[in-house]
Amino acid sequence: MTSPGSTHQPPDDARKSATPAMAPLLDGAPQAGHQDDAPRARFAHDMAAYAAQHRITPWRGQFADFLEQILPTGATLLARNAHQYLWDMMRWNGQTDGGGRFRCRLFDDELFGIDEAIDRVAAYFKAAAAGSEVGRRMLLLLGPPSGGKSTMVILLKRGLEEYSHSSEGALYGIDGCPVHESPLHLVPHGMRADFRASYGVELQGELCPHCRARLEEQYAGDFLRMPVERIHISEAGRCGIGTYAPHDPTTADLADLVGSVDLSKVAQYGDEGDPRAWSWSGAVYAASRGMLEMIEILKVKREFLYTLEHFPNHHRALASMAKLGLRQKSAQPGGARYTVSCFFERAIAYAPHDVTARMVYGNYLLATGQDTAALEQLDAASRLAPEQATIQYNLGLMYVKKKEYEKAGVHAHKAYALGFPLPGLKNKLKAAGKWREAPPAPPATEAASVPDAVAPPASAAEPAVAPVEETVPAPPSGA
Incomplete structure (x- = not known):
């Protein structure tokens, strides 16, 4: 075997026979002494060295x-x-x-x-x-x-x-x-x-099912007889490098990643479960021993779809779907089977008393300019959980936008009485000249100390849902 750096020279007759084959490479070349001779000569030399270094000398054996x-x-x-x-x-x-x-x-x-x-x-x-x-x-x-x-x-x-x-x-x-x-x-x-x-x-590592089947059937378990070869990583040759680019999410097939059953081999091996009847054509298999490139893989957002199909009122997934719709400025984001509103309506139908789902839906409706529908969802949430300050605050903001300042003031006082910290609603009412300080609270009575008048337990604490004045609904931290 001649190494890449070998100085071995072919015999004279071989060199002479090789000369005509090299002649076309010199056609049109600059005459001796031309200023471009040196760079081109170096490039030709580098090409020869590269070819010698990358000349594949296969090794095969047991x-x-x-x-x-x-x-x-x-x-x-x-x-x-x-x-x-x-x-x-x-x-x-x-x-x-x-x-x-x-x-x-x-x-x-x-x-x-x-x-x-x-x-x-x-x-x-x-x-x-x-x-x-x-x-x-x-x-x-x-x-x-x-x-x-x-x-x-x-x-x-x-x-x-x-x-x-x-x-x-x-x-x-x-x-x-x-x-x-x-x-x-x-x-x-x-x-x-x-x-x-x-x-x-x-x-570390195990034999793949394909090799295990071959070892048992072709070599009777004698692993010393299994054939081995030297391999070279090649993206074009699908060896050690795999590339996956998502197709249209509605038609994407998992087979692009992990292959599928090869029906032409099922009859040969008699069982779809036989690993030799699998096509092994997916990008994951091509990437074995090297790397897998997955291009723009986050565009599909399949984690939202899977979660929402199995847990219709999953608050974080609902909020993420709403964000995706707002970001894409589309009522039905790419890859989603239904519209954002359809996901929310399904969640509410699945759990009508879920206050958080209605709150997040109200935020989404407000961000898309559907004020009347947003008010319906927030009002329903308020009736279900009147003690939640965020709901009262959001309703106050909604009524300010509709210039129904009296109703806005009622909800503002409820929100601040429940401890809501943001002054935005109060500032909006002050700017409109409609803010009125709440009347002083009545003095505490002995009844306030009895068990029937205690505050709601900690389990009734409201989820952290963003106010509707934000442009994008945030996922509730307690969901």
Whole structure:
């Protein structure tokens, strides 16, 4: 095998036969001495070096060959998980400056002005590679358009592809496995303690159902005969990099992520539950051993839909759906099967005495200019829970907007008597010249000390629902 840096020269006859094939590359080239000769010559040399470095020299063999030939060269590198592999790739492309700050050269020529964001991404992979719980979380890139999110992901993908061609980033997988599984998963659990003692590496992971079925039926359980190959990460080849972009939420199919039953193989294997009858075509499987990019995944807001379909009066989900509708300026947000008002009406029909659902609905109706409907919901909430100060305050604001100042004053006094802290309603009434101080409270009597006159118990405390003068309904903290 000739290494990329080999100086081995072909024989003269081979060089002569190769010369005509190279001639077209020189057509139209500048004459000797032209000022562009040097850069173009360097580029041609760099292209040749790149081709030599990336020339794929496949390695294939049985797992027994892998244990004998490959594993002793670097067991620790071969047992890395995806987070460790990606962090090693970033370190392979990076350096630490004089101030002790890590910089990844992947981003130097493409991303500017977002050094803090890049540092946070690097910190995520460093912590995940060290085994922190952060590795169980998705890395979410949020920012304005043209903020560098997609560019950063593309650079990470290109870095993985490049790293997998290096000796440090060499990856091996079970030949024929749809998820390019590590061959070390073939080591039986009963022998993993011995493996740790021999190589100083802790093995984690299980055989995928597809490989387990092959091992039992094709190799009679002899894991040493399972075929192994070297793999190279490639987005185009769907190896180690998966990309998922949501389609129209009404027609999106989960199969885009996790595949589906391959009906053409069901007859062959006789059972839809046989893992070999699965298509394994989803983006999640393509991303195994590498990374999965999910583009604009938050647009669908499926968590709201699932929650509201199973818990119609879930206050936080209702408030989130209302926010989404206001943000999109749409009565039926993208991905929702029904209008925002339909979700609220369903919640109220499901639990007619739910004061908080009516309050949040009233806020939403007010924000969308449906004052009369908003007043109906707030008034109903007031009858259900007259002791809640927020309801009285919101009703006062509504009546101020309708210029029914006498009713507004009644609700204002009730709100402030119940301890509502904001002075906005009082200020609005003062500005209209309609504020009247409440009459002094009657002196306390002995009856006030008897059990029948005590304040409502703590369980009757009102939920924290935002006043209607806010433009967007806030989720109740006690829901």
